[in-house]
Amino acid sequence: MRLQPLIYVDPQSGACFPVTPSLLAEVYLVPKSAGWDASTALDDPAHPWAQSFGVDPEGVARAVERALVDVIHACPHAGPQDIDLAALPEGRARLHLSALLSVWQRRGTVPDDLCALRHVLSAPADQALVPLRLLPFDPDPHATATEDAVEARLLAHHGPASDEAFAAWQARQPRGAEDGALSALQRGLAVAEPASLDPSLAFYDLRDSLHEARFAAALARRMLDEGRVARQSDIAVLAIADPVARAHLAEAFDAQGLRLTGQEGPARRDVAxxxxxxxxxxxxxxxxxxxxxxxAMLPLMPWGAANGAAIARDLMRGRYRSRIAARLTGAGAELWETLTGGASTAAQLGFKLNHLAERLIAPAGAEGMRDEARALLRRIAAEAGSGNIDWPYLQRIARAGGRIAGETLRHLDGVSLVDEGELPWRGCRHLIVTGFSAGHYPRAAGPSSLFMDSELRAIRRYLGLSLPGAALAMARGMALFQRQIGAASEGITFLTPRLDGMGKALAAPMTRALIARRFGRKEAELAQDPSRLPFPQAPVTLSAIAPAAKTRPDLPEDGMIELSRDLLGLRKAEDGVPLPQSPSRLETLMVSPLAWLLGEMGAEDCPWQPETLDILLKGTLAHHVLEMVFPAKAPLPDADALEALVGQHFAEGVRQTAPFLAAPEWKMERDTLCRDCLRAARVWLSILTEEGAEIVANEVTLAGEAHGIHISGRADSLLRLPDGQTVIVDHKKSSARSRRDRMKAGWDLQVALYRDMLRRPTAGASPETMGLDRDHVAIAYHTLNDGTVLRSGARGRNGGSSRVEDLSQAIAAQSLPLLQQRIAEAGAGRLRLNGDKDEGFLTKKAHLTPYAFDASPLVRAWTIAGQTIGPGDDDEGEAA
Incomplete structure (x- = not known):
C-alpha cells in the first residue's frame, strides 16, 4: 500500500486534501457495495485449504481473505480478468491462486475500500462531480498496481495540479532538522556518511509500558513547563497498537493535564x-x-432489563428452569419458548430467527440498533436455506465484533498520537517513540499467508502480479519508519520497555542496532544514564505501580454489628409477610451470619462461568432419577427393569436440568454419572425392600414453626415403615464418613429441622404430610456414593437392612443451640461477624464443609482475630 497519499487541490479554495476511497465514492457516484466477506465462499471441498478449514474455519478465513485482498490490489483493473492462469506453470502456486480466484468470482464483489477504486477505473471522466487535480509526486514504490492505475486514471480525467499549487503545498509541509544527529538520522539509516550523536536524540530503557507512559507524559509536561516547546501540538507520540499500552498513555497524559489527540473516539457496542x-x-x-x-440481558429483548438480569442470575446459578422466565407473559414468554427450544433444521432455524427479529424492541434512542439487528437476523435466516444447517458459516455472517471502533478524533491543540502503522498526520518539533522494542518499528513482517517466497517470484515472473511477501513488507515497514521519524524538526526520544505485561523480557528492535551503527556506536551505548533523566525520577518498583491495598472498614472488636432492624424480615411475600427460612439458609446463618445476610439481600457472589459437572449438579441429577424411578404410592420397580428406567429418567434429567451434558464432549462424564445413578437405584431398591418401607411422597414440601420462626423446605422422600413410623429421607451425593462424624458430634442440622417442621406444621405443607404419625418421626440421610443410610430417632428395629445405621437422637445437640442464638441476634438486628478460627473449627470439630465462606470475599475479609465459633479449643482451629 502506498506511503505517499494522492493529494488533490480543491478548485474553490486551493486547499490540498488527500484522495480517499470515501471521497472517490462521493465524487464518482459509486453505487453502494453489496458487502464483502471472503470467508462466506470457502466451503468448497476442492479448495487446497479444505481440511484446515474444517479444523480452524476462523483462522483459515482470515488467512485467505488477506491473500485475496493482496491479489485484488495486484490487479491493475481490480478484476479477475487481469489474471491469465494459463501462463502460470502447474504447481502449488497455481492451485492456490486458482482457489482464490474461485472465491473472488463466487462472491462477485471486492472489499469496500477497493469498490470505489474499481469503479473509477471504468468510469467516464464526465461522471466526476468535481475535478480532482493531483499534485505531481514522484512514483511511490510501495503503491499497488490498482493504486497506480487509479492515479493514472485521475490524471487522465482531470490533469495534474499546477506547479504553483505544488510549491505552495511543499512550503506548508513540516521540515526536518537542518543539521546534527537528528538530521543525519532522517537522511537514512543506511547512509554511510559519518555522524555524531547529540542531545537531539535520546534513548531510555524503561521497565514496561506503564513506566514508559508515565515517562513520556512527564517528559512532555517538562518540555512545556520549561518552554522548550510552545504548544502541546509541538509534541507527537508514536505508539504501538496495543490496547493496554494505549490505555496507559491515555491515563498518564491525562494525569499530567495533557490532551492526546488522534485517538479513536468512544467505541460502539456491536449489539446486532x-x-x-x-x-x-x-x-x-x-x-x-x-x-x-x-x-437475556441484551437491551433489545422484549422482557425488559430487570427481568433480563434476573433470568441471567437464575441461569448462572444453575437454574435452567428460570423462575423469572416462567413468569413471563405475552411476546416475552412466546420468544423465550422459541429460543429455548433449539433448531434442528434450517427451515426451523430461519423461522425462529425471523421470529426473534419481529419481537425485538427499541429502548429510547435505540431504534437504529434494533433495525440493524433485525436486518442481520433476517439475512442469516435467508442464508440458512432449507438443507442442513451450516453453523460455522452462519456464525461468520453474524460476526459478533463486541465493539465497533469510533472515528479518530483530531484536535488542533493537543499532543499528536500516531499509530506505528500510519504516516504522521502532522509535523512536530519533538517526537516521542514508545514501545520501541522487537517486533515494532517496523512491525514484524511474516510470510505470505498462502504462498512461499519462491511461489511469489513465480507469480511475478509469469503473471506480472506483485504480491507482497516478507521482504516487501519489511522494505515498506522500514520506509514508513523513515517517514515517521522525518516528522520531527528538533528532537526524538526513543523509549524501550524491557518487560511486557506478563513480566517477560523484551528485546530492542533491529532499528536500534541500525541507529547505533549509523553513529558508530554499540547498541548498549545508546541507552542514557537514568540519573540524567530530563526530570526528577523516583525509583520505580513493582510495588509502586501495584493497586493500592483495599482497606476494610473499622470492625468492632467483639465482632457484633448493630443494624437496628429485624433481619429475619428482609425477604417478604407480596402481602408483606416475611418469607419463611429454609434449612439450607439457616445452616448458612449458623455458619456465617454475614453470608446469610448477603443471601437475604440477593448480594451473594454470582460468578459467570461455563457450566461444569460439580457436586451440586451431580446431586440434582441423582435426585431426579431416584424420584422418577421410585414414584410415591406405587409398587417398587422390578430389579430387571432398573437399568432401562434409570437410563430413561437420567436422559430426561439431563434435558431438563443440565442440557450441556448432552453434548458429545461430555459423553464419558455422562456415562459415568448414569452408572452411578444405576448403582444407587439398585441399593435404594434393596434398602426399601429389606426395610419394608412404603414411599409416601417424593420432593415433598414441609412447612412448620420451630425455634420461634417459620421454616419451609423440601424433603427428598417421606417413607412409612411397617409399624407406621414416618422417616424423612434426604439423599446426598456423597459418602457416609463425614456425615456420620458430623451427626455423632452433634453438629448436623438439616434433617433435624425437617423433623421439627413435620411435628409443628403450618400452612403451605404438602397434603401428603397429613395423616402421618408426627409423634414418632425418624430422620435419615441416604449417601449415594456408598449406599448407606444414617438414621436417627427410629424406634427399636429388629432385622432390616444391613446398610441402615441407627444413630442417637442427639445429632443436632451442638448446632441447634448455636442456631437459636443466631436467630435471636438476627431478629434483634445484630449481625455477628466470623472469627478467624471459625473455618478451622467447623472443619475439624464440627466436620462441616463451610460453603458459606465462599459466598462472598467479604466473609473471609471481615473476620475478627482471635475469635471462634466453637467453645474454645483454638489449637484445633489453627490446625485446620
Whole structure:
C-alpha cells in the first residue's frame, strides 16, 4: 500500500486534501457495495485449504481473505480478468491462486475500500462531480498496481495540479532538522556518511509500558513547563497498537493535564452482531447457559432489563428452569419458548430467527440498533436455506465484533498520537517513540499467508502480479519508519520497555542496532544514564505501580454489628409477610451470619462461568432419577427393569436440568454419572425392600414453626415403615464418613429441622404430610456414593437392612443451640461477624464443609482475630 497519499487541490479554495476511497465514492457516484466477506465462499471441498478449514474455519478465513485482498490490489483493473492462469506453470502456486480466484468470482464483489477504486477505473471522466487535480509526486514504490492505475486514471480525467499549487503545498509541509544527529538520522539509516550523536536524540530503557507512559507524559509536561516547546501540538507520540499500552498513555497524559489527540473516539457496542451470534449459539442445542444469560440481558429483548438480569442470575446459578422466565407473559414468554427450544433444521432455524427479529424492541434512542439487528437476523435466516444447517458459516455472517471502533478524533491543540502503522498526520518539533522494542518499528513482517517466497517470484515472473511477501513488507515497514521519524524538526526520544505485561523480557528492535551503527556506536551505548533523566525520577518498583491495598472498614472488636432492624424480615411475600427460612439458609446463618445476610439481600457472589459437572449438579441429577424411578404410592420397580428406567429418567434429567451434558464432549462424564445413578437405584431398591418401607411422597414440601420462626423446605422422600413410623429421607451425593462424624458430634442440622417442621406444621405443607404419625418421626440421610443410610430417632428395629445405621437422637445437640442464638441476634438486628478460627473449627470439630465462606470475599475479609465459633479449643482451629 502506498506511503505517499494522492493529494488533490480543491478548485474553490486551493486547499490540498488527500484522495480517499470515501471521497472517490462521493465524487464518482459509486453505487453502494453489496458487502464483502471472503470467508462466506470457502466451503468448497476442492479448495487446497479444505481440511484446515474444517479444523480452524476462523483462522483459515482470515488467512485467505488477506491473500485475496493482496491479489485484488495486484490487479491493475481490480478484476479477475487481469489474471491469465494459463501462463502460470502447474504447481502449488497455481492451485492456490486458482482457489482464490474461485472465491473472488463466487462472491462477485471486492472489499469496500477497493469498490470505489474499481469503479473509477471504468468510469467516464464526465461522471466526476468535481475535478480532482493531483499534485505531481514522484512514483511511490510501495503503491499497488490498482493504486497506480487509479492515479493514472485521475490524471487522465482531470490533469495534474499546477506547479504553483505544488510549491505552495511543499512550503506548508513540516521540515526536518537542518543539521546534527537528528538530521543525519532522517537522511537514512543506511547512509554511510559519518555522524555524531547529540542531545537531539535520546534513548531510555524503561521497565514496561506503564513506566514508559508515565515517562513520556512527564517528559512532555517538562518540555512545556520549561518552554522548550510552545504548544502541546509541538509534541507527537508514536505508539504501538496495543490496547493496554494505549490505555496507559491515555491515563498518564491525562494525569499530567495533557490532551492526546488522534485517538479513536468512544467505541460502539456491536449489539446486532452480538445478538445474532448469541442467538445462533443458543439455537444450536444444547444451549450454553452463559450464552442464554447473555442473550437475556441484551437491551433489545422484549422482557425488559430487570427481568433480563434476573433470568441471567437464575441461569448462572444453575437454574435452567428460570423462575423469572416462567413468569413471563405475552411476546416475552412466546420468544423465550422459541429460543429455548433449539433448531434442528434450517427451515426451523430461519423461522425462529425471523421470529426473534419481529419481537425485538427499541429502548429510547435505540431504534437504529434494533433495525440493524433485525436486518442481520433476517439475512442469516435467508442464508440458512432449507438443507442442513451450516453453523460455522452462519456464525461468520453474524460476526459478533463486541465493539465497533469510533472515528479518530483530531484536535488542533493537543499532543499528536500516531499509530506505528500510519504516516504522521502532522509535523512536530519533538517526537516521542514508545514501545520501541522487537517486533515494532517496523512491525514484524511474516510470510505470505498462502504462498512461499519462491511461489511469489513465480507469480511475478509469469503473471506480472506483485504480491507482497516478507521482504516487501519489511522494505515498506522500514520506509514508513523513515517517514515517521522525518516528522520531527528538533528532537526524538526513543523509549524501550524491557518487560511486557506478563513480566517477560523484551528485546530492542533491529532499528536500534541500525541507529547505533549509523553513529558508530554499540547498541548498549545508546541507552542514557537514568540519573540524567530530563526530570526528577523516583525509583520505580513493582510495588509502586501495584493497586493500592483495599482497606476494610473499622470492625468492632467483639465482632457484633448493630443494624437496628429485624433481619429475619428482609425477604417478604407480596402481602408483606416475611418469607419463611429454609434449612439450607439457616445452616448458612449458623455458619456465617454475614453470608446469610448477603443471601437475604440477593448480594451473594454470582460468578459467570461455563457450566461444569460439580457436586451440586451431580446431586440434582441423582435426585431426579431416584424420584422418577421410585414414584410415591406405587409398587417398587422390578430389579430387571432398573437399568432401562434409570437410563430413561437420567436422559430426561439431563434435558431438563443440565442440557450441556448432552453434548458429545461430555459423553464419558455422562456415562459415568448414569452408572452411578444405576448403582444407587439398585441399593435404594434393596434398602426399601429389606426395610419394608412404603414411599409416601417424593420432593415433598414441609412447612412448620420451630425455634420461634417459620421454616419451609423440601424433603427428598417421606417413607412409612411397617409399624407406621414416618422417616424423612434426604439423599446426598456423597459418602457416609463425614456425615456420620458430623451427626455423632452433634453438629448436623438439616434433617433435624425437617423433623421439627413435620411435628409443628403450618400452612403451605404438602397434603401428603397429613395423616402421618408426627409423634414418632425418624430422620435419615441416604449417601449415594456408598449406599448407606444414617438414621436417627427410629424406634427399636429388629432385622432390616444391613446398610441402615441407627444413630442417637442427639445429632443436632451442638448446632441447634448455636442456631437459636443466631436467630435471636438476627431478629434483634445484630449481625455477628466470623472469627478467624471459625473455618478451622467447623472443619475439624464440627466436620462441616463451610460453603458459606465462599459466598462472598467479604466473609473471609471481615473476620475478627482471635475469635471462634466453637467453645474454645483454638489449637484445633489453627490446625485446620
Amino acid at each position: 452482531g452480538e445478538l445474532a451470534s448469541l442467538a445462533l449459539r443458543v439455537l444450536q442445542s444444547p444451549a450454553p447457559a452463559m450464552a442464554l444469560a447473555s442473550l
